[in-house]
Amino acid sequence: MKKTLEPLLEKHPFFAGLDQAYLEVLTGCASNLRFRSGEYLFREGDEAKQFFVIREGAVALEVFVPGAGAVTIQTVEEGDVVGWSWLFPPYRWHFSGRVASPLRVLALDGKCLRDKCEQDHDLGYELLKRFSGIMLDRLQATRVQLLDLYGTH
Amino acid sequence: MLGLQTTDFTATLQQNPMLPSLYRVQRVRWDTADTFSLELSPADDGIIPEFMPGQFNMLYIFGVGEIPVSISGDPAQSNLLVHTTRAVGTVSRAMSKLKVDDVLGVRGPFGTGWPVNDVHGKDVVIIAGGIGLAPLRPAMYHIMAKRENYGRVVLLYGARTARDVLYGKQLQQWRAHFDLDVYVTVDRGTDSWRGSVGLVTSLIGRAPFDPLNTAAMVCGPEVMMRFTTLGLEKRGVSAENIYVSLERNMKCGVGLCGHCQLGAAFICKDGPVFPYSRMKYLLSKWEV
Numbered sequence: 001m002k003k004t005l006e007p008l009l010e011k012h013p014f015f016a017g018l019d020q021a022y023l024e025v026l027t028g029c030a031s032n033l034r035f036r037s038g039e040y041l042f043r044e045g046d047e048a049k050q051f052f053v054i055r056e057g058a059v060a061l062e063v064f065v066p067g068a069g070a071v072t073i074q075t076v077e078e079g080d081v082v083g084w085s086w087l088f089p090p091y092r093w094h095f096s097g098r099v100a101s102p103l104r105v106l107a108l109d110g111k112c113l114r115d116k117c118e119q120d121h122d123l124g125y126e127l128l129k130r131f132s133g134i135m136l137d138r139l140q141a142t143r144v145q146l147l148d149l150y151g152t153h
Numbered sequence: 154m155l156g157l158q159t160t161d162f163t164a165t166l167q168q169n170p171m172l173p174s175l176y177r178v179q180r181v182r183w184d185t186a187d188t189f190s191l192e193l194s195p196a197d198d199g200i201i202p203e204f205m206p207g208q209f210n211m212l213y214i215f216g217v218g219e220i221p222v223s224i225s226g227d228p229a230q231s232n233l234l235v236h237t238t239r240a241v242g243t244v245s246r247a248m249s250k251l252k253v254d255d256v257l258g259v260r261g262p263f264g265t266g267w268p269v270n271d272v273h274g275k276d277v278v279i280i281a282g283g284i285g286l287a288p289l290r291p292a293m294y295h296i297m298a299k300r301e302n303y304g305r306v307v308l309l310y311g312a313r314t315a316r317d318v319l320y321g322k323q324l325q326q327w328r329a330h331f332d333l334d335v336y337v338t339v340d341r342g343t344d345s346w347r348g349s350v351g352l353v354t355s356l357i358g359r360a361p362f363d364p365l366n367t368a369a370m371v372c373g374p375e376v377m378m379r380f381t382t383l384g385l386e387k388r389g390v391s392a393e394n395i396y397v398s399l400e401r402n403m404k405c406g407v408g409l410c411g412h413c414q415l416g417a418a419f420i421c422k423d424g425p426v427f428p429y430s431r432m433k434y435l436l437s438k439w440e441v
Contacts (some may be wrong), residue, residue: 060342060350072342075350079359100347140380141352145340149374150283150313 005030008106012053014081014130022123029112033105041082041097041105048085048093050107054078057103062096074138075100084131086110170407173213173258174199178251179233184319188284189249190225190237196256201234205266206291207370207398207426211406212236213258214251218244221403221421223288224262228295234259237287237319263406265426267292268396272368276304278360278390280381282311282353282373286319288398288425289372293327300332307334307360311353311377314339315346334361353377357384364389371429372398379436382429395429397436416441 006027009015015023030053035041041052041059052059058077062070073095076082085093091110117124175196182190191212195201204224213219220242226235240249251257269292277296281289296303308327312318318337328335336356338349349356353373367390371381378397385395401413401420408422416435418424435441 058349069344072346072350075338075342075348077349077359137355141355144352144354144376144380147376148313148340149377150311150317150340 005032005106008032008055009053012055012106013079014053014134018126022126025116025120025123026108026113029109029116030106031109033107035099035103035105037099037101037103039099041099041103042093044093044096046093048083048091049110051081051083051086051110052097053106053108054080054082055104055106057105058100059103060098060100062098064096070096070098072098081134084135086113087128087131170260170263171405173211173219173260175256176234176259178253178255178257180253181249181251184237185317187241188237188239188317188319190235191248191251192226193234193236193257193259194232201231202262204228204262204291206269206295207266207288208262208264209288209425210234210236210259210261210263211403212244212248213260214244214247215258217247219258219260219404220244220248221263221406225287225290226294228291229298237284237290239284260406263421265424267370267398267426268368269295273302274304274366275394276307276362276367278307278309278362278367278369278385280309280353280357280369280371280373280385282377282381283313283317284319285371285373285377285398286310289370290320290323292370297327297330297333304366305334305362306332307362308336309353309356309360310335310337311356311373312337312339314341315343315348336360352380354380354384357381357388367394369395370398370426371395375399375436382433382436392430392433393428396426397429397432398425399427399432400425 060072061074065071176193177196180192209221209223211219212222222236222238225237238245240246279289342350369385371378399420403421404410404412406421408419413420
């Protein structure tokens with residue numbers, strides 16, 4: 001029997017409770033990848049073809065600041081997902097993703113997923129709910145970070 | 154006769170919580186660019202009163218003023234009293250200029266402590282932001298000294314930048330323990346920082362503890378504590394098992410003057426450590 005990536009997807013918190021039929025569909029768009037520290041998963045401005053489900057390791061999201069170089073604005077780790085630029089035109093990465101520690105990810109093909117979601121809006125809604133939850137968490141965290149809580153003011 | 158009267162008078166002095174005892178500076182240790190720890194011992198070679206992790210003292214710079222400062226040392230260490238504070242106000246700046254052998258006044262210890270003896274058998278999650286690690290450090294010392302009394306122990310710490318991480322060496326030592334999970338994150342990444350970047354709340358979801366059998370102790374800026382408690386509740390920790398340390402302007406330290414009143418509670422006497430379930434409704438009230 002051919003081994004699939006379905007059990008790996010099923011194990012990840014992002015897909016917790018997802019219908020088995022949807023898992024099978026998503027597995028068709030997934031590939032299992034490894035990266036070494038220092039490699040880039042994606043670079044700012046490049047076409048966003050995928051999103052990544054982190055199984056192990058960490059990714060630093062960076063933005064290039066002239067004069068300061070690459071500034072890390074957030075790190076994401078095991079149990080997280082990274083990338084939602086594949087969902088929205090013009091499908092370009094807004095940040096760079098540098099591998100901060102040896103990384104094992106499932107990469108899900110964005111074009112493949114968009115096609116599947118267009119064919120099955122229930123699947124699309126299910127995925128959007130999950131991504132919206134992550135976006136909300138990160139938006140709230142960013143707002144709190146803006147308060148500069150630990151500053152002296 | 155005179156000697157007996159003198160002894161009685163000394164005892165009265167020691168029992169009066171409004172009278173400071175004299176302490177001598179043994180060491181001033183700069184923990185970060187603006188935060189320092191004072192190591193003190195009694196000027197008269199007396200005994201340092203026992204304290205509960207989480208309690209504070211009123212430190213008095215004569216001629217300048219008095220402020221509350223968390224006790225940040227090891228409760229089991231009887232020969233030194235350690236306080237950590239940030240040099241931001243008139244008194245704390247004057248305090249930061251103290252030298253070895255200088256004398257200051259100390260009143261206390263005051264207030265409630267972390268419930269370290271009431272949570273035996275549970276997982277313990279300690280969450281600190283910025284200088285909020287100072288009043289939690291005695292709890293860490295206590296828990297590590299009596300490690301067998303607790304389940305999993307997790308420390309989540311957030312600082313502004315890598316340079317603002319408090320007790321860096323101590324954190325490294327704790328991280329080396331096999332029976333302790335330590336996660337540190339900073340709000341702003343820099344070239345030299347290879348660790349996590351993001352809010353301390355982002356660590357809650359992945360920290361290894363059983364939410365149904367966990368006691369959480371939280372200290373940091375109040376907004377940070379609000380979001381942290383939300384994160385803990387989202388993870389499944391009940392409000393009754395979350396403890397927070399609050400801060401307000403304190404003056405007397407014994408619940409008389411009312412400076413630190415928050416709702417029906419006096420932070421100095423009823424706190425600073427409270428069950429979150431008791432203070433939850435007040436933390437989001439704008440009027441108080």
